[in-house]
Amino acid sequence: MKKLVTLLLMALMVTGLHAQTKSELPNVTLKNLNGKDVNIAKLNNNGNPIVITFWATWCGPCIKEHNALNDVYQDWKDETGVKIYAVSIDDSRSTAKVKPTVEGKGWDFDVLLDVNSDLKRAMNVSNPPHTFLFDGNGKLVYQHTGYIEGGEEDLYEEILKVAKTKKKK
Amino acid sequence: MLALALTFGFRASAQSFLENSQVSGSFQTDAQYYMLDKGIDINDLKGKQLGINGFGKVNYTNGNFSAGMRFEAFLPEMNGFRSELNGVGLANFFATYDNGFIGMTVGDIYDQFGSGLVFRTYEEWSLGMDNALRGARVVLRPTQGVTLKAVYGRQRYFWAPYLERDFNTDDYRGIVRGFDADWDLNQSIPALNESQFKMSLGGSFVSKKQADQSSFYNIPENVSAAAARINLGYGNWAFSTEYAYKINDPSAINNFIYKEGRALLSSLSYSQKGFGAVLQVKRTDNMSFKSMYTGKQNDLDINFIPPINYTHTHSLPSMYTYSTQPNGEMAAQLQVNYTIPKGTALGGKYGTKLAFNMSQVNDIVRDSVAYGNQIGLNQPGTLGYTSKFFAVSDHRFFRDINFEVDKKISKDWHLTAQYINLYYDIETIEGHAGAPVVKANIGFMDVTYKINKKQSLRLELQGLWENEVHKGYEYDESEKKDYQKRGDWAAALLEYSINPHWSFSIADKWNYGNPVEEYRDHYFTGTVTYIHDATRVMLSAGRQSEGVVCVGGVCRTVPASSGVSLTVSTSF
Numbered sequence: 001m002k003k004l005v006t007l008l009l010m011a012l013m014v015t016g017l018h019a020q021t022k023s024e025l026p027n028v029t030l031k032n033l034n035g036k037d038v039n040i041a042k043l044n045n046n047g048n049p050i051v052i053t054f055w056a057t058w059c060g061p062c063i064k065e066h067n068a069l070n071d072v073y074q075d076w077k078d079e080t081g082v083k084i085y086a087v088s089i090d091d092s093r094s095t096a097k098v099k100p101t102v103e104g105k106g107w108d109f110d111v112l113l114d115v116n117s118d119l120k121r122a123m124n125v126s127n128p129p130h131t132f133l134f135d136g137n138g139k140l141v142y143q144h145t146g147y148i149e150g151g152e153e154d155l156y157e158e159i160l161k162v163a164k165t166k167k168k169k
Numbered sequence: 170m171l172a173l174a175l176t177f178g179f180r181a182s183a184q185s186f187l188e189n190s191q192v193s194g195s196f197q198t199d200a201q202y203y204m205l206d207k208g209i210d211i212n213d214l215k216g217k218q219l220g221i222n223g224f225g226k227v228n229y230t231n232g233n234f235s236a237g238m239r240f241e242a243f244l245p246e247m248n249g250f251r252s253e254l255n256g257v258g259l260a261n262f263f264a265t266y267d268n269g270f271i272g273m274t275v276g277d278i279y280d281q282f283g284s285g286l287v288f289r290t291y292e293e294w295s296l297g298m299d300n301a302l303r304g305a306r307v308v309l310r311p312t313q314g315v316t317l318k319a320v321y322g323r324q325r326y327f328w329a330p331y332l333e334r335d336f337n338t339d340d341y342r343g344i345v346r347g348f349d350a351d352w353d354l355n356q357s358i359p360a361l362n363e364s365q366f367k368m369s370l371g372g373s374f375v376s377k378k379q380a381d382q383s384s385f386y387n388i389p390e391n392v393s394a395a396a397a398r399i400n401l402g403y404g405n406w407a408f409s410t411e412y413a414y415k416i417n418d419p420s421a422i423n424n425f426i427y428k429e430g431r432a433l434l435s436s437l438s439y440s441q442k443g444f445g446a447v448l449q450v451k452r453t454d455n456m457s458f459k460s461m462y463t464g465k466q467n468d469l470d471i472n473f474i475p476p477i478n479y480t481h482t483h484s485l486p487s488m489y490t491y492s493t494q495p496n497g498e499m500a501a502q503l504q505v506n507y508t509i510p511k512g513t514a515l516g517g518k519y520g521t522k523l524a525f526n527m528s529q530v531n532d533i534v535r536d537s538v539a540y541g542n543q544i545g546l547n548q549p550g551t552l553g554y555t556s557k558f559f560a561v562s563d564h565r566f567f568r569d570i571n572f573e574v575d576k577k578i579s580k581d582w583h584l585t586a587q588y589i590n591l592y593y594d595i596e597t598i599e600g601h602a603g604a605p606v607v608k609a610n611i612g613f614m615d616v617t618y619k620i621n622k623k624q625s626l627r628l629e630l631q632g633l634w635e636n637e638v639h640k641g642y643e644y645d646e647s648e649k650k651d652y653q654k655r656g657d658w659a660a661a662l663l664e665y666s667i668n669p670h671w672s673f674s675i676a677d678k679w680n681y682g683n684p685v686e687e688y689r690d691h692y693f694t695g696t697v698t699y700i701h702d703a704t705r706v707m708l709s710a711g712r713q714s715e716g717v718v719c720v721g722g723v724c725r726t727v728p729a730s731s732g733v734s735l736t737v738s739t740s741f
Contacts, residue, residue: 024191026230027267035355035367035402058480067575071519091291092284093475096436097504099407100445104506105522116281117291122228122235124195124740126294130703143703143740149617149625150668 023138025050026122030087030112033099038112040119047136048081049162051155053109054120054130055086057094057101062129065147070107072152080163084109089120089128131155135162186231194227195740197294201247206731209690209712210653220247224260224294233269238262243297249727250297251466253327260325261292261301272308277301278320282349282373285473286413286432287394287458290324296725300470301325302345314357318349324460324469343379343460345471367402375471377460386425386550388462392418394430394472410435413456413472419549420462422495423455426553430455432474445506449477450499454533454556457495477502478528478569481589484678485633485660486611488716489593491530491567499561502528522575529569532562568592583617599726601651608636622668629662635682649685653715653729657682672698678714690714704739 027041043050053069055062066086076082086109088098095115102111114120123132126145133142133155142158144151200221203214226239239261246254263276279301281289292299304322311317322345323331329340353369355361361368376393398411415430431454438447458472474493477500481487505525509516535546535554546554571589578584593607613631620626634657659681664674678692694711715729 027233027235035353035369035400037353037356058482060482063575067522067577071577091475092281092289092434092473093477094480095284096407096409096438096447096449100438100440100447100504101506102445103440103442104445104508104524106443106508106520116279118279121279122230124193124226124228126195126197126738126740127705130740144669144700145703145705145738145740146698146700148666148668148672148700149619149627150622153622154669 023134024140025134025138026119028119028122030114030119032113033102033111041138043085043138045081045083045136047164048083049136049159050134050138051082051084051159052123052132052134053084053086054089054114054123054125054128056089056128057097058090059128061147063105064149065129065131065151066107066109067105068149068152070105070109072156073108076156076159080159081165082159082163085112086110087112087114087119089114089117089125091115091117133158133162136164189231191230192227193230193741194225195738196223196225197736197738198223199247199734199736201730201734202732203248203730204732206712209692209714209729209731211729211731217245217248220245220250222247222250222254222294222297226261234264234266236262236264246297248730249725251327254297256328258328260299260328267308270310272306272310274306274308275304277303277325278306278322280306280318280320281473282318282347282375283371283396283398283411284434284475286411286434286456287373287375287396287415287472288320288345288347288349289470289473291473298467298725299325300467303331304345312357314353314355316349316351318347318351320345320347324471326461326469341380341382341461341463342469343377345375345377345460347373347375349373365404367400367407369400371398372396375458377458377471379460379462382463386419388419389417392416392458394458405439405441407438407440408436415456415458418455418458418462420457420459421465422457422459423553424547425549426455426547426551428455428553430458431558432456434475434477443508443510445504447502447504449502451475451477451501452499452533452558453493453495454497455553456497476500476530478530478567479504479526479571483587483613483615483629483631484662484676485613485631485658486587486589486591488633488654488658488714489591489595489607489609491569491593492598494530494532494566494597497533497535497556498530498566499533500528500530502526517576517578519577522573524573524575525571526573527570528567529565530567532564532566534560534562564594564597565592566594566597581619583619585615586613588612603648604651604655605637607655610634610636625666625668627662627664627666629660629664629676631658631660633658633660652683652685653688654680654683655688656680656684670699670701672696672700674698680714703741705736707736709734 025041025043029037029039032038090098129147130145135141141162202219221244223242224239228237241260242257243254261277263274265274279290290300290302302322302324306320309317323342326342351371355367374395378391381388394415396413400409411434413432417427419425419427433452436449453474459469460471461469476491476493478491507523509521511520533556535556538552544551569591573587575585589611591609595601595604595607611633615629617627660678662676666672674696676694681689683689692712692714694709696709699706710733713730716727
């Protein structure tokens with residue numbers, strides 16, 4: 001009996017460990033700015049955290065948030081290895097403006113186009129900006145809606161909690 | 170031992186099934202409590218003291234399988250939303266299996282072919298807009314880079330039942346069928362995988378089958394539309410175009426003419442780090458396509474004609490937002506974004522972001538149909554008119570020229586300023602018959618000051634100066650209502666935010682230059698917002714001016730109101 005209990009416990013631990021590695025990134029395919037398909041469920045940042053932000057060219061607070069994120073992005077990458085995917089929910093009326101806007105503003109994020117709002121629906125985003133943080137295993141650890149000046153600092157604190165490498169400047 | 174292994178195996182698989190299950194969802198409630206306000210002419214609430222719009226949605230996913238539903242409640246709907254929304258029910262549900270090769274969905278489908286010129290179903294909560302297709306969809310991806318889609322179903326029409334026609338509400342909805350093929354050469358031809366040259370092609374075919382309920386006109390029972398598109402890219406350049414054609418489709422929107430419809434949408438862009446430019450042109454002619462020929466406004470739209478003008482988000486410029494004219498328009502738009510690099514004289518320490526945008530929309534040219542000029546333009550039951558493809562009418566609907574500077578001045582100060590020159594044919598766009606065109610200069614300034622790591626202040630100042638309306642225009646006493654919101658405006662907003670949770674703002678909009686003296690009102694509002702992770706609570710009190718709320722180019726008019734409103738939203 002003891003053996004059985006141990007076995008079961010071990011099995012639970014194994015499945016438990018398994019549960020920890022399951023990804024919560026939805027199985028939705030979007031295009032990047034070069035027209036390549038990117039499956040969100042397969043995003044992989046070598047075990048480093050992944051941030052997914054939702055924005056649109058017509059959303060003022062989103063532009064502010066992304067300008068602020070862009071200012072600190074290089075430092076964040078150096079210190080934690082984090083990768084930011086900025087998902088544009090612009091529809092056909094403004095899709096053509098996304099790339100010129102991103103380049104014109106000099107943003108360094110990986111930008112994805114959610115023209116049909118598939119990812120927006122799958123991740124239950126009501127209003128942009130909306131930010132999600134996934135740890136290196138694809139587990140959702142933090143999300144935040146809206147942007148208040150300085151909001152990127154809080155996001156960074158959350159990133160530091162799950163980053164596997166923390167190189168201080 | 171075998172039993173044990175079996176039990177264990179079952180346990181493990183059941184457990185992994187459960188472990189792979191994910192439930193997520195979101196809730197939102199918007200409520201407005203209305204109050205009488207003689208100052209802005211609200212002398213009667215018309216029996217509505219409270220309006221509540223709410224939804225809750227739940228998604229379940231497990232590997233390749235996902236399903237979801239959305240419950241909606243309008244008890245009753247808030248002012249400015251269509252009264253047909255009044256009610257409670259399960260508005261949307263679906264189940265999908267997608268293994269990458271084949272994807273099948275039954276239930277309510279949101280999808281779009283190309284840029285949507287012949288097919289797009291979507292949902293926009295803030296507009297009360299939902300034209301989901303209830304039926305089935307199959308998506309096939311036979312090889313890398315090739316996607317084939319087929320859809321079949323009936324569209325959502327507020328709360329009308331899907332199973333039988335309800336002739337009491339004039340529900341003549343037809344069935345929508347569509348097919349789309351998309352071929353991305355770069356993904357399907359290995360030699361082109363990493364090429365600088367990009368190319369993809371697509372084509373779609375959509376038809377509706379509707380019953381002819383008219384005793385007056387001979388309504389076609391099958392109406393089809395087709396579109397073809399191409400996207401090209403080379404290095405920093407990108408070009409894309411889509412052309413759509415629809416056979417005769419007499420409807421309430423086009424005044425029951427039997428003309429074909431056409432649309433063309435093209436864009437050319439160039440972008441490199443720090444610089445981006447895009448030029449878009451559009452021509453649409455009689456392209457309203459609805460699954461019910463008696464449909465009005467945005468009801469049961471099968472397609473989507475995107476407006477391509479700049480979308481303003483500040484309160485004064487967004488008072489005059491353009492909405493697409495379904496019966497025809499010629500439009501062009503140019504946008505340039507440039508960042509003056511860091512470390513230069515004008516760029517300063519952080520760089521300076523500049524943006525220029527110009528857009529204009531004119532009518533198409535319509536000529537009498539060939540069989541004798543005695544038939545007037547656009548007569549019901551005729552071919553309506555002929556139209557030269559490249560001819561532009563002198564009738565201008567809209568023009569917007571704007572220039573924006575966005576500058577981080579120091580670690581603590583940030584400035585955004587914009588100048589807008591606007592031309593807005595309010596008679597055509599909002600149907601205010603006889604009202605003179607709005608020609609306005611608009612300016613705004615948005616200054617943010619970071620007090621410390623947690624607190625910040627934001628001040629927004631706006632002015633709108635209308636050029637002609639009050640210079641000697643004699644308004645008719647009976648038309649006075651058309652002059653609500655006209656003339657000069659000033660607006661100010663002060664916001665104090667404490668990161669990450671709180672934000673407090675007070676704002677005033679003042680129509681100080683209205684040609685009608687009694688309309689020179691203040692619209693004062695106070696707002697408190699609390700955000701915790703993915704939960705947002707917003708409470709505001711004050712006056713709301715009459716205006717148009719537009720999202721994604723689709724608009725709804727919001728009547729003036731006074732009272733308290735609350736929004737609570739969360740997602741998990």
